[in-house]
Amino acid sequence: MDEALVGELEAAIADVGALLVRARKYRRGQTGKGATLLDEALALGDRARRLHRHEALDPAAARVLLTAAAALAARVRGLLSAVRAAPEYRAAVAAHAAGDAAALAAALPAIFVGLEPAPTPPDLFYPLAWQRRGEPRPVAEVVADVQHYRDEGIAAEGDDVAPGTDPELPAVLLLGEAPPDEPVMLRFQSGACGRPAYRLADTGEFLVYAPRLRAPFTVLLRPALETEDDEGAGAYPVWRAALAAALATANVPAEEA
Structure with a gap:
């Protein structure tokens, strides 16, 4: 077992988890594609632990999981970018800067969980x-x-x-x-x-x-x-x-x- 590769995989999965923590405070992060991303991240972690427990996490398997983790992280980053590009989010940012309490009140509950x-x-x-x-x-x-x-x-x-x-x-x-x-x-x-x-x-x-x-x-x-x-x-x-x-x-x- 390549311990360096295992460490790299653990870091990649942890990175996905940290990104999901950021994403899931937004409503978009807990519905639709956001909910799917969490399920996929949990499944990826379970698969890595299962292979490691059975001493089956060889370099080839680890690289497959690393590729999957990188792709998943990219999708979570894409979700975060979509959240901040959404019209309701941009409206909230503009209202915050302008001190427009009424517009902010209309936007915020639709953004944050x-x-x-x-x-x-x-x-x-x-x-x-x-x-x-x-x-x-x-x-x-x-x-x-x-x-x-x-x-x-x-x-x-x-x-x-x-x-x-x-x-x-x-x-x-x-x-x-x-x-x-x-x-x-x-x-x-x-x-x-x-x-x-x-x-x-x-x-x-x-x-x-x-x-x-x-x-x-x-x-x-x-x-x-x-x-x-x-x-x-x-x-x-x-x-x-x-x-x-x-x-x-x-x-x-x-x-x-």
């Missing part, structure tokens, strides 16, 4: 990074972050894997509940975002499609970490008090979570 309009979202939360390498960040840094979010807004993000977004349709991700393991977070009261919100059915997270989310918020500070065993628990009370004082000096509203 599991994306639901949330006309009356609950209070929404955005956790803040408060540690670096296990130690509390300097209070001045955290306050500077908060002031930046207040004055400039939170920048939208989008990548090829995250559900409900991609590089051309970025969004700000917010949580529908205050996470118990996050001691510092921003809270946007219901309706305060000023832009339509959408809920991801699988995770319960919310997305706001805007280049930047600039809206009023309150900083929530938990009185203590979730457990005394949490890293940084000993330093947290003093750090929290200093942060609360600095936020007050900066005229940033803050309250206990």
Whole structure:
């Protein structure tokens, strides 16, 4: 058995899987040709494992599977290109750039799987990074972050894997509940975002499609970490008090979570 060839085959099959993860967040990736591609990828992986298990994955068989994997990857890439060339997708990108909330609302649910309009979202939360390498960040840094979010807004993000977004349709991700393991977070009261919100059915997270989310918020500070065993628990009370004082000096509203 040619181990190098087997490794190449494993990488090729993994590449197909990664491409399918990207494709299946779109509705086109889970219907019609998209559903067929998943079935073919699963069958290809099963065939490779079966041959390997029976020590029948000789170079000739591996090359046949490599050719099939390359062809399958090309078809998934073609599907992704078709998604982004589709009229509804181009309309959504144009609406996002123009800030046209109505046009975006009409287009988005037809593009992404599991994306639901949330006309009356609950209070929404955005956790803040408060540690670096296990130690509390300097209070001045955290306050500077908060002031930046207040004055400039939170920048939208989008990548090829995250559900409900991609590089051309970025969004700000917010949580529908205050996470118990996050001691510092921003809270946007219901309706305060000023832009339509959408809920991801699988995770319960919310997305706001805007280049930047600039809206009023309150900083929530938990009185203590979730457990005394949490890293940084000993330093947290003093750090929290200093942060609360600095936020007050900066005229940033803050309250206990």
